[in-house]
Amino acid sequence: MRLRITFAKRGPLRYTGHLDLQRNWERIIRRAGLPLAYSQGFHPHARIQLAAALPLGFASRAEIVDIFLTQPVELDHLKEKLQAVCPAGLEILQVEAVEENAPALQTRLQAAEYRVTLPSLNADAQRELRQRIAGLLAAPSLPRQRRGKDYDLRPLIHELRWLEDGSLFMRLSAVEGATGRPEEVLDALGIPWEETLIERIRLIFTE
Amino acid sequence: MLTPEQIETRLHRILLKVQKPGRYVGGEYNSVVKSWEDTPLKVALVFPDIYDIGVSNVGLKILYDQINQRPDALAERAYAPWVDMEAEMRRAGIPLYSLETYHPLAAFDLIGFSLPYETLYTNTLNLLDLAGLPLRSADRDERHPLIIAGGHATTNPEPMHAFIDAFAIGEGEEIIHDILNMLRRSKEQGWSRLELLRHLTQIPGLYVPRFYEVAYFEDGTVREIRPTLSEAPKVITKRIVAKLPPPPTRFIVPNVETVHNRVSVEIMRGCTRGCRFCHAGMIVRPVRERQVEEIVQAAEEALQQTGFEELALLSLSSSDYSRIIELVEAISQRFHDRNLTISLPSLRIETVSVDLTEKLKQHRSTGFTLAPEAASERMRRIINKYIPDEQILQTVREIYRRGWTTIKLYFMIGHPSETLEDVQAIADLCQRVLAEGRKVLGMKAKVHAGVSTFVPKPHTPFQWASCDTIEQILAKQDLLKRSLRDRNIKLSWNEPQETLLEAWLSRGDRRLAEVIESAWRRGARFDAWGEQRNFQAWMEAFAEHDLDPAFYTHRPRRADEVFPWDHISVGVRKSYLFQDFRMSLEGQIRIDCRQQCFACGILPTFTDLRRQNPGDFWKCPEVKSPARPLPVLQAELTPSGA
Numbered sequence: 001m002r003l004r005i006t007f008a009k010r011g012p013l014r015y016t017g018h019l020d021l022q023r024n025w026e027r028i029i030r031r032a033g034l035p036l037a038y039s040q041g042f043h044p045h046a047r048i049q050l051a052a053a054l055p056l057g058f059a060s061r062a063e064i065v066d067i068f069l070t071q072p073v074e075l076d077h078l079k080e081k082l083q084a085v086c087p088a089g090l091e092i093l094q095v096e097a098v099e100e101n102a103p104a105l106q107t108r109l110q111a112a113e114y115r116v117t118l119p120s121l122n123a124d125a126q127r128e129l130r131q132r133i134a135g136l137l138a139a140p141s142l143p144r145q146r147r148g149k150d151y152d153l154r155p156l157i158h159e160l161r162w163l164e165d166g167s168l169f170m171r172l173s174a175v176e177g178a179t180g181r182p183e184e185v186l187d188a189l190g191i192p193w194e195e196t197l198i199e200r201i202r203l204i205f206t207e
Numbered sequence: 208m209l210t211p212e213q214i215e216t217r218l219h220r221i222l223l224k225v226q227k228p229g230r231y232v233g234g235e236y237n238s239v240v241k242s243w244e245d246t247p248l249k250v251a252l253v254f255p256d257i258y259d260i261g262v263s264n265v266g267l268k269i270l271y272d273q274i275n276q277r278p279d280a281l282a283e284r285a286y287a288p289w290v291d292m293e294a295e296m297r298r299a300g301i302p303l304y305s306l307e308t309y310h311p312l313a314a315f316d317l318i319g320f321s322l323p324y325e326t327l328y329t330n331t332l333n334l335l336d337l338a339g340l341p342l343r344s345a346d347r348d349e350r351h352p353l354i355i356a357g358g359h360a361t362t363n364p365e366p367m368h369a370f371i372d373a374f375a376i377g378e379g380e381e382i383i384h385d386i387l388n389m390l391r392r393s394k395e396q397g398w399s400r401l402e403l404l405r406h407l408t409q410i411p412g413l414y415v416p417r418f419y420e421v422a423y424f425e426d427g428t429v430r431e432i433r434p435t436l437s438e439a440p441k442v443i444t445k446r447i448v449a450k451l452p453p454p455p456t457r458f459i460v461p462n463v464e465t466v467h468n469r470v471s472v473e474i475m476r477g478c479t480r481g482c483r484f485c486h487a488g489m490i491v492r493p494v495r496e497r498q499v500e501e502i503v504q505a506a507e508e509a510l511q512q513t514g515f516e517e518l519a520l521l522s523l524s525s526s527d528y529s530r531i532i533e534l535v536e537a538i539s540q541r542f543h544d545r546n547l548t549i550s551l552p553s554l555r556i557e558t559v560s561v562d563l564t565e566k567l568k569q570h571r572s573t574g575f576t577l578a579p580e581a582a583s584e585r586m587r588r589i590i591n592k593y594i595p596d597e598q599i600l601q602t603v604r605e606i607y608r609r610g611w612t613t614i615k616l617y618f619m620i621g622h623p624s625e626t627l628e629d630v631q632a633i634a635d636l637c638q639r640v641l642a643e644g645r646k647v648l649g650m651k652a653k654v655h656a657g658v659s660t661f662v663p664k665p666h667t668p669f670q671w672a673s674c675d676t677i678e679q680i681l682a683k684q685d686l687l688k689r690s691l692r693d694r695n696i697k698l699s700w701n702e703p704q705e706t707l708l709e710a711w712l713s714r715g716d717r718r719l720a721e722v723i724e725s726a727w728r729r730g731a732r733f734d735a736w737g738e739q740r741n742f743q744a745w746m747e748a749f750a751e752h753d754l755d756p757a758f759y760t761h762r763p764r765r766a767d768e769v770f771p772w773d774h775i776s777v778g779v780r781k782s783y784l785f786q787d788f789r790m791s792l793e794g795q796i797r798i799d800c801r802q803q804c805f806a807c808g809i810l811p812t813f814t815d816l817r818r819q820n821p822g823d824f825w826k827c828p829e830v831k832s833p834a835r836p837l838p839v840l841q842a843e844l845t846p847s848g849a
C-alpha cells in the first residue's frame with residue numbers, strides 16, 4: 001500500500017533538514033505501528049519518498065511524502081493516529097492512498113509557491129518595493145551566480161506579487177535542474193532574507 | 208532577564224548562521240513541556256558537552272523522568288552550544304536557555320550538571336558564565352539557582368568544589384527527590400542560601416564543599432580534611448538503589464542526527480571482575496541485575512515510544528549477566544524481523560561471545576570489538592584482567608571464521624610498572640591476530656588497534672600509582688607505530704596532552720579549582736575535543752598559581768597519603784584498595800567476586816539496604832559468617848596528622 005501524506009512543517013522543525021526529516025518519518029511510521037516497507041538488499045532502507053526538499057529554516061504548509069507499506073491499513077482515523085506520534089511542528093493535513101506504481105512525485109514536480117513574511121514597511125518602502133518587483137519582472141534576464149555557477153533567475157520566476165497584508169507571494173520553477181530559490185529572489189529585491197520568514201504554501205505537479 | 212519570547216526572537220536571527228541549528232531548538236518527540244506558571248520547582252538538567260553527545264545520556268534521562276513525574280516539579284534540558292553558536296549567542300546577548308521552553312537558565316531553581324568525565328570541567332564554567340551566573344558558589348545567593356553536579360567524575364569533587372554548591376555522590380534516582388523536597392521547604396520558608404546549604408548537608412550522599420576545609424603539608428599533600436560545621440558528616444557515602452527501578456522508555460527522539468540514536472536498556476549495574484584500572488568497576492558496586500522479562504518488556508515499550516532503529520543493552524560487562532544466553536534468545540526472538548540493529552557491548556573474550564553477537568546481528572558490517580587491555584601475561588596479572596593468549600587467538604579465529612573481517616582490539620598503555628617489552632607484546636598480539644585472520648580470509652582480514660593511555664583514577668587500587676610522563680607515552684606510542692606498519696592494521700591512540708589533562712583533573716585537590724578557572728579564562732573549553740584543546744592555556748594556568756602539574760600526575764603516592772577524596776566514600780574501603788594494589792605489584796590476581804567475597808566494604812556499608820531488599824538481583828554472594836576483617840595495614844590507616 002502507498003500512502004500519500006500532506007503535512008505542515010513549522011516551529012522547531014524548520015531547523016531539521018531533508019535527510020533528517022526522512023529519518024523522522026521512518027520513526028513516526030514505526031511509532032504509529034504501521035508496516036513500513038524496506039528495500040531489498042544488504043542495507044535495506046525504508047521506502048519513503050519526500051516530494052521536494054525544503055531548505056533549512058523554511059516553514060511549509062504543503063509538504064508531501066509517499067510512504068510504502070507491506071500491507072494495507074485502514075484509512076479511518078489514520079490521520080489522528082499519525083498526528084499523535086509526530087514531533088512538535090509537524091502537522092498532518094491529509095492522508096490518502098494512491099496507486100502503488102504511480103510515478104514518483106519528485107519526477108512530476110513543476111513549481112512551488114511561497115509566501116514571504118517581511119519586516120513591516122512604511123508607505124515609502126512599500127512603494128519602492130513594488131517598483132523593484134515591477135523592475136524585476138520587466139527585465140528580460142537576471143544573470144546571477146550561485147555557488148560559483150552562472151544562471152538566469154528571470155525564467156525561474158513564474159509569478160511575483162506584493163500582497164496587501166505586507167507579504168510577498170511567489171511562484172518559482174521547481175523542475176529538476178531549474179529550481180528557483182526564494183532567497184535568491186529576495187536578494188535580487190535587496191531584502192535580507194534572514195529577516196523574513198519564508199513559507200512554502202503549494203507544490204505544483206504535472207498531471 | 209530576557210523572556211522566552213525575546214530569546215526565541217533573537218535565536219531565529221542567528222540560527223541559520225550556525226552548523227546544525229536543529230541542536231538548539233528542542234521540540235523533540237518525548238520531550239516534556241510542563242506549565243511554567245503552575246509548577247513550583249523548576250530544574251534544568253545540563254550535559255556540558257554538545258547536544259549530539261548529551262541527548263542520549265541515560266543518566267540524565269533517568270533524572271528527567273524522575274523529576275517530571277512529580278506534580279510539583281519540571282525538568283528541562285540544556286547542552287553546551289558548539290563554539291560557533293556560543294559566539295553568536297554572546298554577540299546577540301542570548302543567555303544559556305532551556306530547550307523545552309526557552310527560559311534562561313538563571314530562571315530555574317536548580318541546575319543539575321552531569322559530569323561523567325573530567326574534560327567537561329571548563330565547559331561547566333563556560334555554561335555558568337553563558338547563563339549569566341557567578342562562577343563561584345561563594346558569589347551566589349538565594350537569587351541564583353542552586354547548582355548541583357553528579358556523575359562518575361564527581362567521586363573526586365575537589366577540583367570543582369569552588370563552583371558547585373553540592374555534589375550528589377553515587378546514584379541519582381532517590382537523592383534527587385531528597386534535594387527537591389529540601390528545596391521546596393527552603394522556598395516555602397524563605398531560607399537564605401547559607402541556610403539551604405546547611406540543611407543540604409543532612410541529605411545522605413550529598414556533599415556540600417562549602418562546609419569542609421583542607422589542611423596541607425609543606426610538600427603539598429593533604430594533611431587533613433574536616434567539616435567546619437558540627438552537623439556535616441565527616442565522610443559522605445555514596446547513594447545506591449538496592450533494586451534497579453524500571454528503566455526509562457520514553458527517550459528523547461532528536462530531530463537531527465546525533466551520535467547515538469537508540470534505545471538503551473541497562474541490563475545490570477556494576478561489575479564483579481575487579482579490573483584494577485577500572486573506575487566504574489570500583490565505584491558502581493554492588494552488581495544489581497534486571498530480570499530478563501523486564502528488559503525485553505522495556506525494550507519493546509521503548510522501541511514503540513521512539514521508533515528508533517537501534518537497541519543497545521548496556522552494562523559494564525554483558526557476559527557476566529547471569530542469564531545472558533536466555534536474554535539474548537529472548538531479544539533475538541522478539542526483535543529479529545524488525546530491521547533493528549542490536550548491540551551488546553562489553554563482551555568477554557571467549558567464543559561464547561561470538562555466538563551471542565551472531566544471534567543479535569543480521570549483518571557483520573561493524574567489526575567485532577574485544578578489549579584485552581594488556582598483551583603480556585605479567586601485565587594482565589597486574590591489572591587483574593587475566594585472559595590467556597590462546598583464548599584470545601581461539602576467539603578471533605572464530606570471529607573471522609564466522610564472517611567478520613575487522614576485529615577491533617582495545618589496549619591501554621601506561622599501566623603501573625609497564626616496560627617497553629609489555630608494549631611490544633601489544634604489537635605482537637595484533638600481528639598474531641591478523642595472522643589468524645589471514646589464514647581464514649587472506650588479505651581481507653583487518654585489525655583495528657585502539658590504544659589509549661591509562662589514567663590512574665581515585666577510588667581504584669591504582670590511585671597510588673603515577674601516570675606516565677609525556678616522554679614515556681610518546682616512546683611507547685612510537686614503538687607501536689613502528690611495529691604496526693601493515694596496511695591491514697589500523698592503529699589509533701590518544702594524544703598525551705589529553706591524557707595528562709585527565710590525569711591531573713582526576714586526582715586533583717582543591718587548588719586545581721584556581722587552575723581550572725584560569726585555564727577557562729585563557730580560552731580552554733571542549734577539552735575532550737582534540738581540535739579545540741588548548742594545552743598552552745592549562746600550562747599557563749598552572750604557572751599562574753605556582754602549581755606543578757607533575758605533582759598531580761607523575762608522583763607515586765605514599766602508602767599513608769591522605770587523598771583529596773578520602774572524605775568521599777563509594778563503599779569500597781581504602782584498606783581493600785591498598786591490599787589490591789599490593790597484590791597487583793606481586794602479580795596476584797583476584798577472581799570474580801561473585802564466586803567469593805573479598806570484603807571490599809560494600810556489604811557492611813549497605814547492610815540495611817540489602818536486608819530490606821531480599822532477593823537475588825543483588826549479586827554479592829551470601830557471606831555466611833561476618834566478613835573476615837582485612838589485615839590492617841598500619842601504615843595507611845592512620846590518618847596522618849590526626
